[in-house]
Amino acid sequence: MKIDLLGLEAFVGVAELASFTRAAEHLNLSQTAISHRVKKLEGSLGVQLFRRSHRDVVLTDDGATLLPKIKSMxxxxDAELERVRTQAVAKRxxxxxxxxxxxAMDLLPQALRIFDAEHADVTVSVVDTSASEIGALVASGSVEFGLTIVAAGNHDLVTEALFSEDYVAVCPADHALAKRKQxxxxxxxxxxxxxxNPQTANRFIVDQALGNRSETPNWAYEVQHTLTAFRLVREGLGLTIMPRSAVDALNDRAVAILPLSRPRISRTIGILSRRNVALSPLARDLCAAFKRKR
Known part of the structure; x- marks a missing residue:
């Protein structure tokens, strides 16, 4: 005899609520459907489970004997299914x-798309933060590796360069300089x-490249995030200096990108990890995806 789970569920619902109508509502079924399930179960068992009247639904002796056993089963x-589900989540x-x-604006989504094609069951947690914070997170082991600006720093960390890019000026598309090639x-x-602000690596690189001229430009606004600076440019409040890849990722026709020289300023992006600590196979695969996109 096959176990009729739907019939058993209907039986317990009617028994506990003492009503086919209320059980149907509780199980989101029609009264006809729940009556059919109970009758089918009774037919399979060869016993009557309920005595029905216009007012009441009462368990028979066979029904009363069966109820606690069915509820326990x-x-x-349910407990076993939940255990399996919990284990499956833990195995992710x-x-x-x-x-x-x-x-995170450009390279990260591209690399994750490659990684996800081979590791769809892996949960990836991304901490998008400043270069100094990335160094601290990698050093403490809170993250396996970081994508950051290559610079001298902690001797316990090692950086593998991925690519270099220039900083460019960004101005509104209708600005007088917008048509210039450089x-x-x-x-x-x-x-x-x-x-x-001065706490960011991008600001440090620009200030260092300008040297004693770093305060000569008319810095009318200072913000916390590069994206905020970009939004101010879109509103016509001024020009900003950004890494080329970040501007390209935004793909906004409301601004113009101007190569900038004298001095030309650039940064190198690399993979930061702990020295003498091997990356996990998953981390190595994601690093390989970053390399493929660059």
Whole structure:
């Protein structure tokens, strides 16, 4: 005899609520459907489970004997199914990494698309934060690796360079400089400029490249995030300096991208990991995906 789970569920519902109508509502079924399930179960068992009247639904002796056993069996099945589900969730592998917000705009989604094609069952946790925070997270082992700006720092960490890119000027598409193929820092002297705060690696790189001229430009606005600076440019409040890949990722026709020289400023992005600590196979696969996109 096959176990009729739907019939057993209907039987318990009617028995506990003492009503076919209320049981049907509770199980989101029609009264006809639940009556059919109970009758089918009774036919399979060869016994009557309920005595029906216009007012009441009462368990027969056979029904009363069967009820606690069926409830226990169904509860056991629910518990076992939940155990299997919990184990399945626990078995899902997890990979945690950190990256710069500007990398999260462009390179990260591309690499994750490649990674997901081979590891759809892996949960990936991304901490998009500053370069200094990435270094601390990698050093502490809170993340397996980071995508950040290559720079001298902690000797317990090692960086593998991926690519280098220039910083460019970004201006509104209708700005007087927008049609230029290239500009110099001298062209920006009379322009309102927007920069990010001194705690960011991008700000440090620009200031270091400009040297004692870092305060010469007209820095009219200072913001926390590169994306905020970009939004201010769109509103016509000034120009900003951004890594080329970040501007490309935004793909916004409301702005123009201007190669910038004298001085030309660039940064190198790399994979930061702990020295003498091997990356997990999953981390190695994701790093390989980053390399494929660059």
């Amino acid at each position: 169904l509860a056991g099945m 592998q997890k990979l945690t990494l950190a990256c710069l917000p500007t990398i 500009i110099t820092w001298g062209d920006l002297v009379k322009e309102k400029l927007i920069r990010v």
